[in-house]
Amino acid sequence: MSLWVDKYRPKSLDKLDYHHDISKRLKALASSGDFPHLLVYGPSGAGKKTRILSSLRELYGPGVEKLKIDVKTFVTPTNRKLEFNVISSPYHLEITPSDMGNNDRIVIQDLLKEVAQTESVDFSNIVSNMKPTINKKNKFKVVIINEAELLTRDAQAALRRTMEKYSSNIRLILISNSTSNIIGPIRSRTLLIRVAAPTNIEILSVFNKIIEKEDLLKFLPKDEIEREKLLNNIANYNDRNLRKAILSFEALYMNNDIITISTPLIKLDWEEILKKLADSILIKRSVANIQHIRSILYDLLSHCIPARLILKTLVINLWEFCSINDKKYKIKSKDEVKLKIVNTGSIFDERLSLGSKDIFHLEGFTIKVMVILEKDSL
């Protein structure tokens, strides 16, 4: 049994539900048999990976799905051994070098060098021709690099060299959430493809497809308008992240006999925590609460939730709460407060990327916000 997200994942470019223009272009690229390095960016859950894998399938056929997982070991200059998972098919490799933290440069360099120096040889025709032919189509190997925005500067610089040096037999596809952390030289060496988050209507069309295939209508509201509203709510709540939306739709269905418009939506645990946190920052502006908040922050951080995501979510929550509930929090001039909060948030966001111990900066942000509110409260 697999999840709906996986079960209904389109495998070919033709079956993609939205962004048809991108699909068309990718198809054109794939049919030409060659393509440049790509930088695919867009918010998470927009379908970047799906599009890339579909175009690889277009290019190489279903062989790309015959995957194996290898564990490669690398040795750092300090003689520490690193283990690193590489997923590979005969035609491509998929790596997530940001897993290695500061050692990502070594991984990038060594691995790509190794890949680039072994020319891929096609043995599929060996029986008929008795001679391995270097298929023109398979002249290069594709390397998919996940979470490219998390690569260190060092690694990105190394990547840039590799791109130039081995461009004849290696093609890189970088996947990233935004281009802002990617250095200029790489951006200029790649073809940028932006995959935007699907609109609500597009998400609804995906939902409807699933509903049809899974025969879910009997569990959903009979009234069409109500049903649409419910689905819209799900899509909205999940920030137009398709993956998240489908998963949470499935979770909703699996845990309820019948879904009505009043059925509470599935809320992510950490997001709820951050909402409560934002609320408590606005209400309880005391030292005791700071201690309390520190525990919560430590908890979130220890669950590997990126500090910058925490900060971003907090700022958004605070912004929303200030706009909607300014009476509750006794805010005098909400626009000014909002501006100051965003300003503080951006300062500490930078510090998070510069510093190493996230807790200092997150706590600094909370206190600053508390002080802003303290000064502005009625």
Add this chain to the structure above:
Amino acid sequence: MRATRSGRSRGRKAALSDDEIEVQEVKPKMQKKRKPSHSTKSSISSLSMLSRTFNEGKVSTGANSADSAVSAISANNNKKNEVGKGGMGGDDSRQWIDKYAPLSLADLAIHPKKLQEVRTKLKEMVNGETNTRILLLTGPAGSGKSTVVKLLAQELMHEYAKNVKINKDFLINENEEENDDESSKYLVEFINSNLSESQSMVTQFANYLSEVSFLKGPNLKLILVEELPNIFHSETRISFQKAVNDWLSLPGSKLPPLVFCITENEFNDDQGERLYNVENNFIAETIFGSRILNNNKLARIKFNPIAKTFLKKQLDKISTCESASLVDISKSKIDEKIEKLSLNGDIRSAINCFEFWARYYKKISNENNDDVDDLFLTFGKESNLNLFNAIGKIIYGTNHRDIEIINYLKLQDIQNHGKDYSKIDQKIAKLSQSEIDQITISNVLASFSNKSVFFNLNLLENYSMLNSSNFPVCDELASLVDNLSLADIYNSKQMTEIGALLAITSTRYNMRLIKDKIDDDENLDNAYLKYKNNKLNFSRHYKFLRMFNQVKNGIKDYQLWKLSKLSSSTSSSSFLQDEDYGPIPTTLSETDCITIDGYLEPLILNSFRNQEKLRLKILSSHSSGVNYVPSAMLPKYPRVGGPFRSIPNLLSDKQVVVDDSDLLQDGNQYKSIEEKILNILVGDDSKINDEFNKDVDSSDTEFENDPIVESDEDTGTGIKKEKPKDEFLNDFDDSFSSSENESFLANEELEALLSQRKK
């Protein structure tokens, strides 16, 4: 500057004038040597915002130290002349530390109350009047731990031996009387190097303990362990801890009293990244682990550094005994010296210092130089700040101005701090609070500027303790944390000196402002009172790191599990080649794993619909024998990385966090759960029924163990593997963990089932 110097030491003038040229040559060198303090100073002025208030105090003391540097040189020269004149002869070749070792309890330099405490405890243990089996004495070096034990052992065991003789008419082994050393009659010591070669290092201690456990009854001896096996080797440590634990839980009432004397030693070396473990913190918590320390059969008595009065008494006594060798030294000089040394707290080091001072004084004093006494104060123990002491000083301010200043001068120029003693008293009164603060900061910086990351984390953990009542936030607090945050950036750019300086200065400065605020505001009286009683906490950072790594491992395993699941489903469906939809094997990003899938997927997998499906599957695969599947049998998938503990909030731990067991989680939970399901599905009926009994077994101890159940190991792995994780979580959170609720549910269901079957 020169004017002050010559004015100050008239007697030295002659000697100095000879060296006049040399002094000037050496001067630049000296400045080079003192560079650290200079660089600190310049970095202070670069951060002028914070330090403006302190600068004055700094400058004045700075002048002082430059002055004394000059006189230090002359002292150095004198020393050079002395070297090579040969050692010192004496009647008694023994060192004073042995010569004047206390022979009776009355001679001990420790506080009578502490002595009484140890005596009572030990007496109870010797006579078997208590269930305490281990006495643990901890404290700094030279606080008299082992001496107390040795002397008490003599006294108590003598009493005990008498009682045994009279009451039971037992004869004490004659041979023992002939033993060479008096103390060995009463006490055996664990000595590391004694082990025979056949013994493995790892089990050595356990073997030793099992050997000595027979030393009871008439042969009763006290077992003293001062030397530990090599606990830095993790296997040895685990075996050591196990041996101690076994000792504690050994059945039978009577065991010889076991005494551990541990000299605690905090962070020798910490780069801020490593775990809080035995390697950098040699203290009871890391050596034994919390499980042993919390055992009620272990009594722990902490020793403090020896108080000034006691230490002084001892030194005075020695000086009267040694009056023969001290004739050349004037009485006032000796008194002054004793006064200084008695601040030391370490009796061993104090006596040693005193001895060497006395010996060399005679020689050097021939040169008629006043500086001699200063020269040897460097033999004194260097002041090493304890972490919590330092944190307390920064957050609450110092309580002992004079000690602070003396330490400061000591640090500023090591060799000549004695000079200003008389002047200090007058100066202290004049110093403003901000100047004192500046001095405190310098002192703390001297010890911690290279451990900035670590220190700042602890500052962060503790600054809010100042007023944990409903004290509103204020600009000062914001600026404090703001600077800590900036300091972190410096730290991560390897500029830890600035990081430490910024963090410590800003914390002290802002804390003082806050305190003033509290003092001024009557409404906040309560807050002030409260902060006085607060204990300091150790930073949770290491706990966090451990947790973080565990979660990370969990995520990795989840990723792999997912990947293998996806690729297996593609390979199985590869017959239907050109499907348009279907799983594509690819890795999920870590963030998505934890923020989206890690929560939603278990929610889907554990949903009632899924459970129902699974139940039907099980029932259909076992057509006979099984007619009901309790939900406890259906495994639950945990949230990736474990549940959040935030909502029932945990307070910061009051105790030191200890890396006592290697709790590394086996993250393959998902895999093991899947295997379990497979087992249920594939396994034959009897196995399933066993599974039933097994559940009954684990939930209800009244059922007798079924041998078949025990042999059925592979199905049990799932359960077994989950256990450590739950324990770990409970460690964090006192509230009900989900597993408890589940087992509770399971019980109910089982009871219902049982009653059904009876009918």
